[in-house]
Amino acid sequence: MPPAPKIAEVQTEIDRLSQASGSVEDFMWEIAKLLHDRMGKYNWVGFYMLEEKPMSSQPRMLVLGPFQGAMTPHTRIPLNQGICGAAASTGKTIIVNDVSLDDRYLACSTETKSEIVVPVFVRGKVVGELDIDSHFPAAFGDQDRRLVEHCASLVGKQLEKSSG
Numbered sequence: 001m002p003p004a005p006k007i008a009e010v011q012t013e014i015d016r017l018s019q020a021s022g023s024v025e026d027f028m029w030e031i032a033k034l035l036h037d038r039m040g041k042y043n044w045v046g047f048y049m050l051e052e053k054p055m056s057s058q059p060r061m062l063v064l065g066p067f068q069g070a071m072t073p074h075t076r077i078p079l080n081q082g083i084c085g086a087a088a089s090t091g092k093t094i095i096v097n098d099v100s101l102d103d104r105y106l107a108c109s110t111e112t113k114s115e116i117v118v119p120v121f122v123r124g125k126v127v128g129e130l131d132i133d134s135h136f137p138a139a140f141g142d143q144d145r146r147l148v149e150h151c152a153s154l155v156g157k158q159l160e161k162s163s164g
């Protein structure tokens with residue numbers, strides 16, 4: 001099935017930005033802003049990046065990167081916590097249609113009903129993820145998944161290029 005007109009339009013804009021952005025970080029801010037502003041049900045959009053060198057015995061942490069939406073209490077998330085930790089540690093997209101039914105869920109806003117988290121890969125390794133929360137239950141269908149995975153993959157490609 002072809003993507004809905006709005007998703008196709010947003011994807012075209014993302015593709016344009018991927019050619020035009022000054023740095024990978026700029027591109028990540030632009031993705032967060034565009035998805036947040038244009039996709040009505042994407043109420044919080046942000047990247048978490050995996051800390052490269054943890055303190056010796058500490059678990060590796062996901063650290064909040066570019067985001068749009070209300071400030072979250074979760075600026076650092078251990079890999080063994082939250083939907084975010086689960087997506088990063090398994091390297092798989094996770095969609096939760098009803099966060100109240102998922103024991104892993106770490107609350108960012110009491111209004112959040114559903115969530116999608118998509119890992120970002122560089123040379124086959126997870127380096128971070130794109131996390132989106134919605135105030136609407138089951139807000140993320142197949143087309144949303146494809147759009148968000150496309151964004152995460154463009155960021156991975158840019159990071160790959162910029163790291164030589």
Ligand code: SME
Binds near residue numbers: 084106109
């Ligand atoms: N809900 C996430 C935490 C991050 S906030 O949603 C921004 C989780 O369960 O990992």
